[in-house]
Amino acid sequence: MRFVYEQADPIPKVMKPGVVYHDTEFELAELLCPCGCRHRITLLVPDGHRISVHGTTPSISPSIAVCDAPCGSHFFIRDGEVDWLPAFSPDHSARVMEQQVARHVADNLRNMSRWERLRRWVFRLWDRLSAYFRVGRD
Ligand SMILES: [Zn+2]
Numbered sequence: 001m002r003f004v005y006e007q008a009d010p011i012p013k014v015m016k017p018g019v020v021y022h023d024t025e026f027e028l029a030e031l032l033c034p035c036g037c038r039h040r041i042t043l044l045v046p047d048g049h050r051i052s053v054h055g056t057t058p059s060i061s062p063s064i065a066v067c068d069a070p071c072g073s074h075f076f077i078r079d080g081e082v083d084w085l086p087a088f089s090p091d092h093s094a095r096v097m098e099q100q101v102a103r104h105v106a107d108n109l110r111n112m113s114r115w116e117r118l119r120r121w122v123f124r125l126w127d128r129l130s131a132y133f134r135v136g137r138d
Contacts, residue, residue: 001017001018001034001082002018002080002081003018003019003020003031003034003057003058003077003080003081003082004018004019004020004056004057004058004080005019005020005022005051005053005056005057005058006019006020006021006022006056007022007023007024008021008022008023009023009024009025010023010026011023011028011030015030015031015032015040016032017032017034017036017038018032018034019031019032020051020058020060020077022045022051027044027045027046027047028042028043028044028045029042029043029045029049029051029060030042030043031043033066033069033071033073034073034075034082035066035071035073037069037070037071037073039066039068039069039071041064041066043060043064049061049062049064054079057079057080058077058080059077059078059079059080060076060077061076062076063075063076063085064076064077065088065093065096066088066093067088067093067094067096067097067100068093068097071087072087072088072089072090072092072093073087074086074087074088
């Protein structure tokens with residue numbers, strides 16, 4: 001199978017096999033699994049994967065691992081060609097998924113602590129302001 005690149009805004013609900021759809025606004029790319037299982041693969045571009053395009057021919061790096069479908073496909077797309085790597089075992093897939101989930105949770109905690117800091121800063125400011133006004137009234 002040879003992949004072609006298509007900029008899509010938005011990515012169509014029904015996708016054709018052999019097309020890498022790239023939504024630059026939402027920084028997503030989607031393609032159907034080249035093994036033929038029709039699993040819809042979603043990539044975060046450029047956060048997780050990078051796409052380089054020559055004409056309409058895409059190359060994607062790093063490799064694409066299908067961890068959320070039974071096929072466990074693992075491959076590169078280089079100059080539109082699928083370069084197969086050994087499929088992930090269900091165990092390996094589960095581990096990769098766990099790592100990804102753990103990373104998302106860690107990101108969320110970081111974001112939450114930023115909010116927490118802002119919230120505390122606002123409370124502190126409020127405290128000081130109300131203390132100031134209390135002093136002013138006395
Ligand atoms: Zn597949």
